[in-house]
Amino acid sequence: MLTVALEAGRHVVIEGPPGTGKSTLLRAVARDSHREMIFVEGNAELTPARLIGQHDPAQVLAAGYTPDSFTDGPLLTAMRQGALLYLEEFNRVPEETLNVLITVLAEGEIAVPRLGTVRADPDFRVIAAMNPFDAIGTARVSHAIADRICRVVLGYQDAAAERAITGAVTGARGRAVDLAVTITRATREHRDVRMGSSVRGAIDLVLLVTGLARLRGEGGAGGGDGAGDGAQARGTVRDAAHAALSGRIRLADGCDRSPESVLDEILDELWPAGAPAPPGGREAEEPGKAGGQLAGADQLAIPGQSRSSLRRDRSRAPRRSVGRAELSLRHPSFEQVSPQVGELDEEVLAGLLAADPDAAAALLADLAVATDRELRAAARRLAAQVFIRLGQAGRARSRGIRRLEPSRRGEGDLDLERTLERWPGRGPLAREDLVTRAWAARRRAVCLVVDASGSMAGPGVAMAAVAAAAVVLAGSDRLAPSVIAFSGDARVLQEQGSRRPPADVVGDLIGLRGHGVTDLAGALRAAAAQLARADGAERIVILLSDCLRTAGGDPGEALGGIDRLHVLCPGAGGEPAASLARSGGGISQPVGRLADVAPALRALLSA
Secondary structure: OHHHHHHOOOOEEEEOOOOOOHHHHHHHHHHHOOOOEEEEEOOOOOOHHHHHEEEOHHHHHHHOOOHHHEEEOHHHHHHHHOOEEEEEOHHHOOHHHHOOHHHHHHHOEEEEOOOEEEEOOOOOEEEEEEOOOOOOOOOOOOHHHHOOOEEEEOOOOOHHHHHHHHHHHHOOOOHHHHHHHHHHHHHHHOOOEEEOOOHHHHHHHHHHHHHHHHHHOOOOOOOOOOOOOOHHHHHHHHHHHHHHHOOOOEEOOOOOOOHHHHHHHHHHHHOOOOOOOOOOOHHHHOHHHOOOOOOHHHHHOOOOOOOOOOOOOOOOOOOOOEOHHHHHHHOOOHHHHOOOOOOOOHHHHHHHHHHOHHHHHHHHHHHOOEOOHHHHHHHHHHHHHHHHHHHHHHOOOOOOEEEEEEEOOOOOEEOHHHHHHHOOOOOOOOHHHOOEEEEEEEOEEEEEEEEOOOOOOHHHHHHHHHHHHHHHHOOOOOEEEEEEEEOOOEEEEEOOOOOOOHHHHHHHHHOOOOOOOOOHHHHHHHHHHHHOOOOOOEEEEEEEOOOOOOOOOOHHHOOOOOOEEEEEEEOOOOHHHHHHHHHOOOOEEEEOOHHHHHHHHHHHHOO
């Protein structure tokens, strides 16, 4: 496409993330077409004078503004020579400098003050390149420029091409290349990563793995065709991955973890601790020849038809697992609770729950999403019991909403005004003409909305699980609770009026992890949609969040269909939570400890 565009006399912008071969492609096209390429690096300091050229002050003083006193910049040089002008980092160039190109792109000429009009050679072309995903120091290219230039988009190469590139640059082959490419490609698909690493990361990872293995005397920890199995080899790959890839990946907004923990999770999926290294080599690149072995990147890599468990559907609710290394960093007592892979010591955890319930519950919430499958399953079974027991403190008789209403059954106090309205004005009153007022209970609807964004870490998830258990347990024929978890989108864990076992609701909730942005307005609209199903006299939302929105509109404008909004704010609370509660006609209640959650909910539900 680039070749055809240039032959057709069109100017082109090549767009794509780093490491997709934009510069390499252009150099190849220039070489094959025997054209000179003039390189210009785009940045905030590229002024129109630097791009076009300028008169030499000394020569102007001596001879005046003559053509001989003008020094051509890269733009005029390329126009006169019929060369390719390559503008790198196109969206970092200041707008006033890009405006210089408008006439050049459309008419093939430029008018330079005190020099005259310079017309371009017919072979002159402008080729720009930019990374549209980098938001630092960049600006949007104006429509006037975009309307005069063709756009060619480059994506990442497929797995086979990246293995070929990595092998060609490093001279390595086999397991080192397969692992490096697979790990690098996995960073682009991980749910907590906004931008993954390019093939440059795989190249550096191969070089660091093989070099580190030689230095440590491991004989080939994932490198070449050596054995290199075992914990030592796996540790070498892990150390090299941290150095080669941690600086190249960009985490999603609001994510509370480190790049190293993401890499540990990817490595745990590809090469679990204690397992032999995944097979590699040339035979692994052909799925039909490897028998029962993993077919290299065809099974390990993420895009395309990969069956790897690392592939995640970004449209689903945020889920991820946490490796043992990250759990050890987060919780000092982790190794006591889980001394071995797949092991959960319930007695030790019970002691921690008795000594420090908040720390133990936060640990339990994180164990419920551990990468270790056996540990995760055991933690979820135990977590459901623990959080439901803690939520029982919020269980109370639900009376719904009680209001004074007119009654003709003769109960309560006489409503004299209504009775006189019914009296015809003569004769005695019949019993059926008496109107009284009595307290009547009405059905009400409650929706618990739980923040599952990046601001909700282990303690926040534990509080949310206790709150969900308390709300579900408090359900009755007059209180029909629904439960929603949200970040950038909302997920209904229990629909309004339906009944799910509390353990199932709690299990789903602790399977969610703090991730992504906080769209409070979207969550409140989802809650209003659930409450609209109920015929309650009052529709109540209880929001568990710090109320620091990072996406969506103003939550105060999303309260339609909600009669009252209460806020439970983890920590000391704050003005955003109090302000939102006031807008919703409710109150803001800070909850600093796990034991505060259920009593606070009980107070709100009985208000």
